[in-house]
Amino acid sequence: MSAEPHPTLPPVRLPSDAELARDALVAPLFARAVRLARWAGPATRVDVGGELASDQLPEAAEALGLDAADEDAPVYASQAWRVAVDTGLVDVTEPEEDSGDGGEPEYGTATPGEDLALVAGGAPGDVLDLWLAALDTVLADAAVPELDDLVDALDAGGEIDFDRLDWNPQREADFLDGVLANLYLLTVAEGGAGEGPVPLPVLAASMIVPDEMGDPTDAVLEQVSDAMMRLDDQFRQLEPIGLVEYRPVDEALLAEEDDLGDAGAADSSGGPGPEDDEDVSRYGMVRLTPLGLYGVRARMLEAGVEAPAVGELADKGAEALLDAVSRYPGGAAQAEIEQWLAGRSLPDAVAELLAAARGDDEGAPLRRLRCQQALAPAGPEAEPAMRAVLDDPELGGLARVWLAEHGVTGVPAPDGAMVFWLTVDTIAAQLAADGETEELPQLMSSLTEHHAGFFEQVWRVDHPSTAYVLEAMGRLHPDKKASKEARKAAFKARSRQA
Structure with a gap:
């Protein structure tokens, strides 16, 4: 992931790997890829590049339980097959290049891959690794221009004129990564969207409108509108892999705007104007699923971005805990502390936290504040450790506050x-x-x-x-x-x- 996200990401709260793996297995596109991997056998024929032979697509669609009358069924089968091949759920042997003698076309073969066994017999982490590989394939496909744009860019010789298409693969991938990073931040930030959806105009504007800009110019609003349409198509492709839940842009709305000749209709954030607030959902609404949060975070971690998750400090020492949560928003800090305390005996944990709270460095006051917050719900078992630091110049005041709040008597005044x-x-x-x-x-x-x-x-x-x-x-x-x-x-x- 090459996008440049927010420099200090708040920690995300994720379900367990087992829950996430279950979500991955029921994601429609991944589930179809697994079914096709199990369907592959001696009679399966593939073209150069590992694609299913075109005359086998209807059979593959039938194996997926898709309606043969649905003209999109072969497309769904082709997408699922590509995911199966790219993730190693299927092993293909490509055909030798056509000899050009006019004979019967050569085909390669396909068999279930070794990684298919991980779907049923692997650990949750194995399933999630397969899903992440599938996500890479889908993201790469989503960054490719629409078919109509590719057709329009064909030159006289039937080749794609990339200059006319104005498509830079790396630029498109970076844009989509940036969008997902912004959606991630809007989801995990305190006061952000949380589990709720984000309006598509807001997300598009976050990529286009400069922070210092007041009222966007018409040119900027047009860029936001173009970005919305591009994201509308991309999120439709990303929903089947389980990354997002998406409510597409209302096609009737697009027709209305075309009739009015006013495709902008946006305020300074790139979204609908005040009179359209009640209809904001018609412009598209998107949210990252828990599996999507896991996937975007995994890509950011791979790119070297610090993207913490609540609970990952449970096996760390108190000093690492307090240093980390000192940078967390209050709610996330408390959740991390509670998970840390849950795995320890309270007297030992209290003594360890108090020891870690000492120091005269710049971050020490905030460590002591987080320590005080961590110990606030502690019961009588914490009292001996608190009394032990009453004469400590750095911790004596903190201890007296705790003892007073818990109604302990006989505490000497500071x-x-x-x-x-x-x-x-x-x-x-x-x-x-x-x-x-x-x-x-x-x-x-x-x-x-x-x-x-x-x-x-x-x-x-x-x-x-x-x-x-x-x-x-x-x-x-x-x-x-x-x-x-x-x-x-x-x-x-x-x-x-x-």
Whole structure:
């Protein structure tokens, strides 16, 4: 996969390999490929390239249970055969080149491949590997121009004029990869589509309209419209392999727009205008299936893209866990932590998490915040480990918060130095997790109101982020006087650190 996706992909939640393998086996195109592999035998004849002999296509369609009266049945059989050959479900021996003596045409042979046994007797991962190979074939086919375009590009000698066709195979493959990467991101991002479908105009616009562009020009809208039509055809081809669920563009809508001479009818996102919001589904709706998420992620991983999945850290240490989830959105981070905790005894897990939360590096405050979130639902078994770190300068405040929230009595109050250290650590973690949110100024205001002489004391806190936090308070504090005091305190903190 050569498309360039979002630089920091959120983790995806996937079903088990066994569930995904079951989905792969019932994907219509893959299931047909398996049936044809089992059907192949001594009487099967293939042409050069491993394609079924044309006069055998009706027989293959019958083996698939397709209606012989359906003019598309041979096409479906041909597609399924190509997938079977490309995935190794079928082994073919191609015919020798035609001698040109005018005799009977030579044919090759086909037999079930060794990999066919993996469908029934292999592990789920084996089935998924076969499905990924099938997906590669379908994606390659989807990037090929439509037959009408190929016919229009024939020159006088019956050869395809690629200059007239304006088709670059790598460019087309990259475009489709980019579309799938964007659809993946829209699916896994917090606040994104989730399990819901994405309107085709939105997806097309994500590939065409520059982020910095306000209202798209007519030329850009025309590109979006062209991309929608191309994607409409491609998603129709990708649905049978189980990659997507797709509601095609309403052909009646296309006829209406042709009659009006207005193929654009799009807003700044490339989609239908406000008056057409209720009919947005008529422009096409697409979503990645769980199997599709697995497939797109596998292709991105193969291309060297970091595309995490929830649960893959379950056998890693606490330090790897906290470092990773510090970059995750809140919901995904909690899900990953819960799976990590599920495989460990709670006292050992708590002690390991607390040890991993220590540190004075830039990422340490956020690690401690994630650690605190991870331990929030822990029960009484966590109390001994929490009490053990009460005197720890980096973890004592965190432990006291947990013990107080769980109603534990007899916990010594923190001294002033620990209170201010925890304040700096908490704000640094919030800035690292969510940036300068609307809630942060309110938190800052509350802190300064409840601590007399806050800025006179906080700049002395021995925390690597003290100056950074005070500079943020200078920008964000809603009170101008406090904001000015924060900037002065930040200067003192910087001087002290120097």
